[in-house]
Amino acid sequence: MSRHRNVRSMNYSEEYDGYDDVYGHSVEDDYCVSPSEAAFMYDREGSKNKQKIGAFFQTVSNIAEEHEGEVDSKGSGSDIEEARLQSCIDQVKETLGSSFSIKEIVLSLKKNNFDIEKTINDLLMKRADGELKQETDKKGKAITTPHPQKAQVVSSNQTTVNVTKGFDLAQKDISRLCPTPRSESPGSGRVTPINVQSNENEEKPKHKSYGKDDVLNNYKKDRSGEKEHLYMIVIGHVDAGKSTLMGHLLCALGQVNQKTMHKYEQESRKLGKQSFVYAWVLDETGEERNRGITMDVGKSQFETNSKIVTLLDAPGHKDFIPNMIAGAGQADVAVLVVDATRGEFETGFDYGGQTREHALLVRSLGVSQLAVAINKLDTVNWSKERFDEIIQKLKVFLKQAGFKDNDVAFVPCSGLTGQNLVVKPTQKELIEWYQGPTLIEVIDNFRVSERPILKPLRFSVNDVFKGTGSGFCVSGKVETGSLSVGDKVLICPSREVASVKGLLTDDSPKQVVYAGDQAQVTLSGIEMQNVSVGNIICDPQNPVHVTTKFQARVVIFNIAVPITKGYSVVLHHQSLVEPVIVSKLIAQLNKSTGEVIKKHPRCLTKNTSALIEIQVSRPIGVELYSDCKELGRIMLRVGGATIAAGLITKIL
């Protein structure tokens, strides 16, 4: 009977043969991904094959253009223009003989708007200088300078680009705007075969063979005619008036047109938040405007007498400090905004207030120059006593934080009324006791830090987004080195190779960007989901260290809970935010001398200095502080408070 039953069950089971096997093993071999695991394998976004193909086609067409500069120059103009150009070329040739290439002539002609006389003069002068010759002869070898293109802009309607954004860019800026890549290709003097294999091989060695001097010379050439570029972050406690102050400054400098301002005024009144009208210049999302606080770093640009300043408006709210850190990592100098209202300054300055934390953060991030704007002085009737009182308190603290006395300037002002921002104050109470500089003068006096352009390329990715046109864009800061269109780059820590298709700084296309620049890079040859915020783009020959474990020398701030072995914290490194574990406490150090006080301490308490080992769950790209200051700085945070700042001393 029992055997009979067995047979029956056998038959039954044969129908489910496949199922049987699985069951017999009691392993779910078939499922390479268990259903619950599948949940973790989240596909970020659909692939962008379409775009990639488009990108490929475009590069190909670009290359065709570049080999025959002549053809392209024709292509860009209308028939009439073309005929005119041809006749002009003939005339010029007659005068000058064949010592100039057609390409040069075309270039020069375009520049001078088909004026033959001017062109001839121009060409002869250039020859004398030997400058143009050198460059055009080199063609693919030289990194181009934007100078020869400057005049071209006149013919292309570049300026309109900015109008849409409600910002009248100052005239000088226009000269920095380069024409679109298509029209510039013959004149750029730099052949940029990007993706084609055969060309790449020749291109590469030449490209890499640039001496350091070349880069430096090019940099000098590129940037000598311009004002210095300064990146400035505005920090301070929540509601200190950072956005309002900067919004007003931008208005006063004429960066915001009347119409937009009027619109903001109407809309903010409708919401019953009239005092936020200036803040709206920088706070753009609906969420930010409704709540009346900045949430992500706002970006804008203005010019002073000697500088072009890119303004980064940091959020003051405690919860958005990660955003602020990402912004501050890109800044050279900072403006600390302090609310002078009684009680407000104190809350911002007390333990747990952001005035303190922000100042410490920017200092640890390498900002050494600071302007302190004592804001809202109108609410205390421009009282000198209050001003002095705040300065007294801040001076002591800032000195402790590591700011040198002469790198800190104090300016009384009011963001809402606009006193002492751009023009000298008119308020009687203020003039009585204050004759110092206005805020804009202080900003103008900042020194621009040195740009490490000779080091290998390091670019920290701050944002990944779809650009217009093909490929996708990443934005961020060139920390060291330089980057030019057509370069092959390595994305770390994923170690994927991509090529640079385009470069933009402040909405204007560039051929080369140097250390210190904020740039938007259009990448191709890589999927968008393989690049994320916090990645480092680097030189394939000189890649950044990729590691999961490193040692760091840290200074521990005022913490409530001591740091022990195994403490889980959040690591901020450039724009990267990553959970990490303090895996070892190696030694407690003397805060000033750096001597080892105690080896293997049990815990690290507040206001101490120590050598620790940090374990990251997935690899990240870092550098030793001694090799690269920018990428060697780290910040540790826990539960909404910064607990330590440090320098990477050893990569394991």
Next chain:
Amino acid sequence: MKLVYKNVDKDGQGTVGLIPEEPEDMWHAYNLISEGDSVRSSTIRKVQSESSTGSSTSSRVRTTLTISVENIDFDTQACVLRLKGRNIEENQYVKMGAYHTLDLELNRKFSLRKQEWDSVSLERIDVACDPSKSADVAAVIMQEGLAFVCLITSSMTLVRAKIDVTIPRKRKGFIQQHEKGLQKFYDNVMQAIIRHIDFDIVKCIIIASPGFVKDQFFEYMIQTAIKTDNKLLLENKSKFVLAHSSSGFKHALKEVLQDPAVTSKMADTKAASEVKALEQFYNTLQTEPAKAFYGKKHVEKACEAQAIETLLISDNLFRCQDVRQRKEYVRLVDTVREMGGEVRIFSSMHISGEQLDQLTGVAAILRFPMPELEEDDSEDELEED
């Protein structure tokens, strides 16, 4: 878990019969069974039989096997426990000494025989069979672009889904991309909640984030639920609790569990009390460093001096392969109890347990300061150097 019978001798040898009833019980079983124990359970085995003509047929039979455990495997996600070992009892289908892998199944009895039942294992049975179940809680911990959907049971925190999306930052003229990215992210999180959270079991759902992400998300979820007429979400709207956390990483769950608004909802789950105990340890370390120690060496010394008031120990340590080491830890726990100290066995599946694991797995708050422990330590190190 249901306890069917318990035959344990005076000297600790004996057999226990248990019926696991829910996935979490597998976790308890995982902690109970160690290598060398014998487990008897009903299982399915593929048996090959050869007929007289030489053709072989394979069939699947359900049989009861007893194996001596050699290898234990636990899938934390699916809550499946697999025990590999040799057959030690004669069976119709399976030869003695043949290998078999037991998959413990829900609602099927298994009996576990140990050479020695120690206090920790017996206590584990008591805990596992405690019918007064504390609340099951789900938590969504998020920040812009990153979210974890977790289930918190009394002894485990299970990550059900991780959502990691790059959201373009806001920039002049490109706000749409930011907002679109954000919306997509919220949608993903919402889908994960619907898919992974069983609203019949879960008593409350915590949504935690820094800033306004939680409010925005909650608003979005309710709006979408209304639009798509999702009854499930709308009916359970009152189960959602919004809390603050400093980031969207998993370890920020610790902060959430400390939030009084949340703890009141969660009554007294093990997760919350563990977080509290660990916090207390850290506070003591800050205020009176001579009263808080971690690491086996220090804690054992403190135990010898009868100084331990609260012992924090991770259940990871009891799972270790080394029997001798396990015994040492069990002895430590027993001694502390004898001295009237409190012992908290942390579940290594909770956030706090994970942290304790990192902190050598054992820590103690002392009754009186023992600064000499620290000094000993430095001397030892000198020797080491």
